[in-house]
Amino acid sequence: MRGKEIKKYVSRMDDVLPTLVKNFQVPQLPKLYGAEITLPQYFALATITRKGKCMVGELSKLLGVNVNTVSELVGRLVEKHFVEKERDEKDRRRVHVHLTQLGKRIIRKVDHWKKRHVRGILRNLTENDCHVLIQIMEKMTGTPQRLEEARRV
Numbered sequence: 001m002r003g004k005e006i007k008k009y010v011s012r013m014d015d016v017l018p019t020l021v022k023n024f025q026v027p028q029l030p031k032l033y034g035a036e037i038t039l040p041q042y043f044a045l046a047t048i049t050r051k052g053k054c055m056v057g058e059l060s061k062l063l064g065v066n067v068n069t070v071s072e073l074v075g076r077l078v079e080k081h082f083v084e085k086e087r088d089e090k091d092r093r094r095v096h097v098h099l100t101q102l103g104k105r106i107i108r109k110v111d112h113w114k115k116r117h118v119r120g121i122l123r124n125l126t127e128n129d130c131h132v133l134i135q136i137m138e139k140m141t142g143t144p145q146r147l148e149e150a151r152r153v
Contacts, residue, residue, distance in 0.1 A: 053098035
């Protein structure tokens with residue numbers, strides 16, 4: 001695509017993206033299990049769920065957020081008893097973060113509501129629309145190298 005066409009689509013994306021993001025947010029998220037949970041906290045819990053346990057630095061890279069921010073986020077999750085910190089037995093300077101039973105219950109509950117919510121959104125699309133949507137989303141969330149190349153255009 002050339003400059004004018006890209007500008008037109010960038011403008012349309014700017015118009016649509018805020019509503020799209022809002023529509024994909026799970027309305028029940030803040031008060032599940034009577035515990036306030038923010039979207040960044042959910043992303044951290046989901047990432048820890050996928051990894052099993054990880055260190056703050058690793059979590060920082062996976063979330064794309066600086067280490068200090070992740071340290072504060074983990075601190076709040078510890079206060080809520082969603083995660084625990086555990087020192088590495090071989091290197092006491094290294095601290096691993098893992099989910100507690102409560103954290104696991106929260107993430108299961110949020111995932112249930114999230115999937116239910118997304119199913120409701122996708123019901124309005126044809127099977128082909130869903131296929132194309134996922135293909136495009138996969139392209140847009142491609143490798144960091146491809147994203148960097150796209151930024152230079």
